Amino acid sequence: MNWLQIKWNSIHTKLLTTYLLLITLASSLMAGYILWSFYDYFIETRRVEMQNWSRALTESVADALEENNRERVQLLVQRYGAVETITIRVFNTKGQLEATSNPKQDSKVKNWMEVPGVRVALEKQEAHGVAKGVLSNDDRLFSAQPIVRKSKLLGALRTSISLQQFQRQFAIIKWTVLGTLGFTLIVCTLISERLARNLSRPIQTMKNFAIRLGNGHFGEKLQIRKKSNELDQLALELNRMSERLASLDQERRAFLANVSHELRTPISNVLVTVEALRNGAATDPTVSDRFFQNVENETKRLSRLINDLLDLGRLEAGVTLLEKQSILLSPLIARAVRTVETRMQKLQISTQVNIAELQIQGDSERLLQVFLNLLDNAIKHSPPNSHICITGYREGKQAVVKISDQGEGIKDNDLPHIFEQFYTGDRSRKGQGVGLGLAIAKRIIETHGGSINVSSKVGTGSTFTINLLLEK
Ligand SMILES: Nc1ncnc2c1ncn2[C@@H]1O[C@H](COP(=O)(O)OP(=O)(O)OP(=O)(O)O)[C@@H](O)[C@H]1O
Ligand SMILES: [Mg+2]
Structure with missing residues (x-):
């Protein structure tokens, strides 16, 4: 049945x-x-x-x-x-x-x-x-x-x-015509069968392909002979979908691996330290101080990491609703600079801030986070006694903010990837960061309808440019 x-x-x-x-x-x-x-x-x-x-x-x-x-x-x-x-x-x-x-x-x-x-x-x-x-x-x-x-x-x-x-005579003609008709029908049936099969076979193949995709076989490809009709185009789109799903799957796996790795490191550090303290390290005040400091640092790092991950997750899922209001950029950037001032003084890094009056619609806390992430990077990568320059100006209907440093710069092969989650350029310099700062910044700016770009030269410094739509 x-x-x-x-x-x-x-x-x-x-x-x-x-x-x-x-x-x-x-x-x-x-x-x-x-x-x-x-x-x-x-x-x-x-x-x-x-x-x-x-x-x-x-x-x-x-x-x-x-x-x-x-x-x-x-x-x-x-x-x-x-x-x-x-x-x-x-x-x-x-x-x-x-x-x-x-x-x-x-x-x-x-x-x-x-x-x-x-x-x-x-x-x-x-x-x-x-x-x-x-x-x-x-x-x-x-x-x-x-x-x-x-x-x-x-x-x-x-x-x-x-x-x-x-x-x-008419009977002969009639049978001849009927015979021809029958013959035509048989030939047409054969041709129709071929035509119908030619049309239905690729549909069947694509159906099976879609079922396989649904079952998680990402990255497989359909054979396409020519790219002419709608079915071929559909197959092409299915291939693209399969490719995209494969890369998303890959990203998801990499993300999970990175998350678990990044979480494990501080937790195992804390565990080791606590164990050492319990085994007698607490009796020596200098050592115990250092160990407690260590536990505090690792816990802070863990907490920051978890916050970053939550932020990124919400931004990716589009759950975060921006509390948009009319804001002036110069006080916001001044706030960001004040937050990192002591750190910069310690490293003897000076800032030059020059922001025109730029009014935009946005979520001030989120945008502050962007500037803090960019400043944090600039400070991390700047040598002592250097400048960080922040300029903001109007370009048509856009507000443009540039943050430049005189740091070591970013290598050409790192440049296309630095906005990716967990991408850190210099793998040898562990403990500097987990590589979420720029990914979060990019997401926030994009949710605001703006864009963020980088230009950099090794040995000279890097410049991050943010474009946002002006309110008026
Ligand atoms: N101003 C900069 N100068 C040189 N390299 C930079 C600069 N900003 C970012 N990078 C490179 O881009 C990478 C990614 O930056 P991102 O802010 O996303 O991660 P992070 O700073 O390593 O970690 P996190 O921000 O999560 O603490 C950095 O690891 C670094 O290699
Ligand atoms: Mg960073």
Whole structure:
């Protein structure tokens, strides 16, 4: 039952049925029309021929009847009639047979008025049509004419010809046409089957492919021969989807691995330190101090990491709703600089801040986080006695903020990746950061409808540029 259902509902069956129905309908109509018009043409031509001919004969018979020359009537009828195929009969005004080309058979007929055309002709009207033979059972084309002289009815003349010969020929033609029709249908079925299969096979393949994708087989690819029709384009899109899913899957795995790694390190540090403290390190005040400091640092790092991860998760999922309000950028940036001031003083790093009056719509706490992350990076990578320069200006409808440092710069092969989660350029300098700062900054700026870019030269420094839409 199930199998049948699938079979009948399949695109292949539906296409094939549609093709066949259309072909059958079209070719049957055509064959029917050809046969009908051929039949009609033949009958009509014969009828006209016979009518003309029997009108002429009627004239000759009328002459003979007028002279009351019955032998001549009989002679005329005999001469033009032919056994079986052409029958000519002359009736008197009462509908009795006067002369016939087939006397042997006609003697058996009693009532001639019942024979099609005779009564009509005796009412002075012409009649014609197809009827069964008077005594035989074959179809015959007949024509009946009144014999009239000087408005006086002298009788009627009825001619009929057998259609047997024609019907035999017509049957041959009919079977030939039907045969051709059958043959055409078979050929068309084969072609339709191929066409339907050509269309349904890729759909079937793509369906299986989509099922495999759904089951988690990312990264597989469909074979595409040519990129021409919609199905090929669909396959192309499926391939792209598969690729994208594979890379997302890869990212997810990498993310999880990074998260667990980054969480494990501070936790195991704390555990080791606590164990050392319990085993007696606490008795030495200098050592215990350092150990407690260590525990505090690691816990702080852990807490920051967890906060960053939560932030990033919310931003990625689009859960974080921005508390947008009208803000001026210069006080916000001044706040960020104040926050890192002591750290910079310690490292003897100075700042130059030059911000025009730029008003934007945004979430001030989130944007502060962006500036803090960028400043944190700048400080981390700046040598002592260097400058960090922050400028802000208007460019068309955009507010542009640039944060430049004179640090070591970013290597060309790191440059395209620094905004990725957990990407840290210099792997040897462990403990500096986990590589989430820029990823968070980028997400926040993008949620604001802006963009963030970097340009950097190794040995000279890096410049991060933020573009945001101005409020007015
Ligand atoms: N101003 C800069 N100068 C040189 N390199 C930089 C600068 N800013 C970022 N980078 C490079 O980009 C990487 C990614 O920066 P990001 O802020 O995302 O991570 P992080 O600073 O290492 O860690 P986190 O910010 O999470 O503490 C850094 O590891 C560093 O290699
Ligand atoms: Mg950072």
